[in-house]
Amino acid sequence: MHPVSLFALLTASASASITPVTPRQSAVNQNVIPKSFGVTAGQGKDQVQVGSCSGANNKLIPCYCPPAPDSPEFLSKLAKALTDGFIFSKEQVAIPITLEKFNDDSDTSVDTTKLRATAMIQVMQNFNLTTQGVGCPGVSVPVLGQMQQTGILARSLSGFGNEGK
Template identity: 75%
Template sequence: MHPISLITLLTASAVSVSASSVPAHRQRQSSVNPEVIPKSFGVTAGQGKDTVQVGSCIGAKNALIPCYCPPAPNSPEFLNKLTTALTNGFIFSKDQVAMPITLDKFNDGSDTSADTNKLRATAMIQVLQNFNLTTKGVGCPGVSVPVLNQMQQTGVIAARGSGDE
């Protein structure tokens, strides 16, 4: 075996051992914890298509919303965009839409306080309202996610596994 290969192999082994010996809650997080996200946003995309305003569907309080709104709470696209925003601390730039919570705090499932849940809801709403992540305000309006609006007001996460309302 070539000496450089042996050193590389030993270094890689040492890194993997040291990373695995660090408790999971102390390792750098790289994705959103789906357990702190409601199982439903209260509206399902594509429901109640409006015949007058083509491309619109019915959201909460009979408000018209884009038919692609909202994505499912477990949608990989939503989770990836939320992770990116929480990791960066902002959606577009530090001068525009700042995230109210860090990825680590968002993911802490042991923190079920109303204040933290309100911050989680605000972060999710901000990402949804700016869903294309290139143009501020282009995405899903708040009326497409009544469960998150309620969570933002009360700090209470909707019952786990509840269906659309």
């Protein structure tokens, strides 16, 4: 190999390894998601309405609701919605926050916390991702409802849903 070619190759390799590459985010930062939604799926099965269980304020919810906050299915659907910006199409169910902004755990502002809660509730309410509005109702995730109203990441479960009862 010609010495100049070898030098050019080594220089190109060295500069390529120094160039910073910003990885594209594709996963959800679980640090900005509550450890619990306040309701545990399958609790308080209703004897009259089969397939229904107890949610917040003893409202009936599907027994499969809600998924756990660390459920791979929930996290992947949330990441997809945040990445796409929509749950279904651009005409329906726009997500109010980007994945990058959602994941920024240094942003604990009231506005961002409310947007995070809204995005998670939207994913819950459209959980099957095939039919709009088919999923888990808001009473299955009272902690997210509190976050959406107050803009504070809830740490205490007292007074919520069916947990701790």
